Amino acid sequence: MRNGNCLHRRGFLALGGAAILAPQLPSLAEAKISTQTPLYGISVFGDLKYQSDFKHLEYVNPDAPKGGRIVPQASSIVYNQNFNTFDTLNMFVLRGNGPYGMGLTFASLMQSPADELSSAYAYVARSVTVSDDKLTWQFEIDPEAHFHDGTPISPADIVFSLKVLRDKGHENLASSLRQMESVEALGNDKVVVSLLPDSNISTVLTIVGCPIFSEKWWEGRDFEATLSEAPLGSGPYRLRQYSFGSYIEFERVPDHWAAKKPIMIGRYNFDRIRYEYYRDRTASFEAFKAGHIQFREEFTSRSWATDYNFPAIIDGRIKREEVRDETPSGGQAWFFNTRREKFADPRIRKAIGLMFDFEWTNANLMYNSYERSASFYEKTEYKATGTPDAAELAIMEPMRDQIPAEAFEEPYVPPKTDGSGRVRNLARDAVKLLTESGCKLEGGRLLLPSGEQLALEFLDDDNTFEPHHNAFVNNLRSIGINATYRVVDASQYALRRRDFDFDMTISRFSMPLYPHRFIKQLFGSSSANAPGSFNLAGVANPAIDEVLEKIIAAETPEEFKVASRVMDRLLRAEHYFVFQWHKASHWLAYWDFYDKPAIKPKYDIGVIDTWWTRPDRISATGMSG
Known part of the structure; x- marks a missing residue:
């Protein structure tokens, strides 16, 4: 599946920007957060990987040549972006469908590298000082930082940017920025951010990663309106040309103000980056075969196993690679819309989940390429296993009357089938659960306690996964559930997800692996009915809210691990997801x-960030580059 999440570990910082270093300044970890000493970097847990005198990032080629272009197929979306179309140049608001790549045009206060999980280094801010209570953060602005028109980035621009994103930005960003008590300019070169008492450094990581806009450029413009003119930026790229719904292309800024800074050396090497939009994956694959798309990450096992046999593959003009993925896998799932009464009972949700035959699907549709997921914390130490230990019980016991008994047992793992496609035993278990919930089977129809037949529509915007759905749908129909699969156009799909107008839909989210308020956007009651939030399932559970607060407030890795494991237990026991x-x-x-460089960044594939063009190879492919 395409990665439908977004604000992940690097957040906006991964989308474009550069960093500068204040020589010989300590990191936040080195200063133990009790300081008025200027810092060059901050980290939630542990020491920063890079010292103040580093020459370049470990995973780049410092001598990488500039030039050429790349046309990649985007594999993840953030805020209001849409895989299949765009109709506005503002990706930071709820309205419209934003384009890929606009983040490349903006700088931010600090930036995170792709080989650390919870750190940020100076960029537009040359340094930051922190109050002893960690609630006041003073950023000193680099005098060299400027917008593409040559005007300097001022404290007023930063204050404007943070306030407008807090007040009018997309909910998945604004919710974190609302933890700012105030943001003010101090003189001509400083910005002071004061946080609410319940905030922590994770709030700061969101703040320092926000795009910086020009206040003057936005004068007289409505930030929430559809935008057809590119905002003035200050990042390593600027918009070159576009056509709504068709393509968008960016050009490298050759004299970018931070181009020679250590954290920028060897990065952003392409002169042009272009994204093409196609109506579906079949069309985009044909475009790749023809060379209109030049880089593709494949997410469909059937295609990877059977479709990469065309002439350009056979004669070596296209390379295929399988690259180890060291990132936590997160959780890909069908999300129940629990705002709808028919999905209110977790027994009904669990029963529906029992009817998905992963083993048959993996063998017959996915070439046994995958492992079954059971958690949002796959491939991490935060995934719950066994029965709760003493530390976990210390959190859970005071809430025992609010927590399903199942949460105190070994965490739920979907049962395995024999892969034959026959799920009779699981069907019996499912019908038993449905009967216990007050449903009844009459004339081959599964009736809810209200007397209506239980109907379930799977919503999608691409028919690539129709076979996977069809197998699930048929199993559900076998126990009397009126299950259907519906594909709608990209704009309607985005709108229906935004307004939670669906029964079940697919998405994938990776969890923050350090205390971050973003997790409330996924599972918090406050986001359950906020249009456009990532809380697709509508989770609004007081016990989960309490555990979320413990995750956010964790001050040590151990506290964070324990609270995260409790969260995992609760989510799995409630069966909000299949x-x-x-x-x-x-x-x-x-x-x-x-x-590409010899070393891949640990938490990214690094294509846009670190690859470069080899002009001597272009003619051999029959391409124009």
């Missing part, structure tokens, strides 16, 4: 005129 699958590698295919 988990799908994950794998431990990336499937990459690209036209063979690119090169």
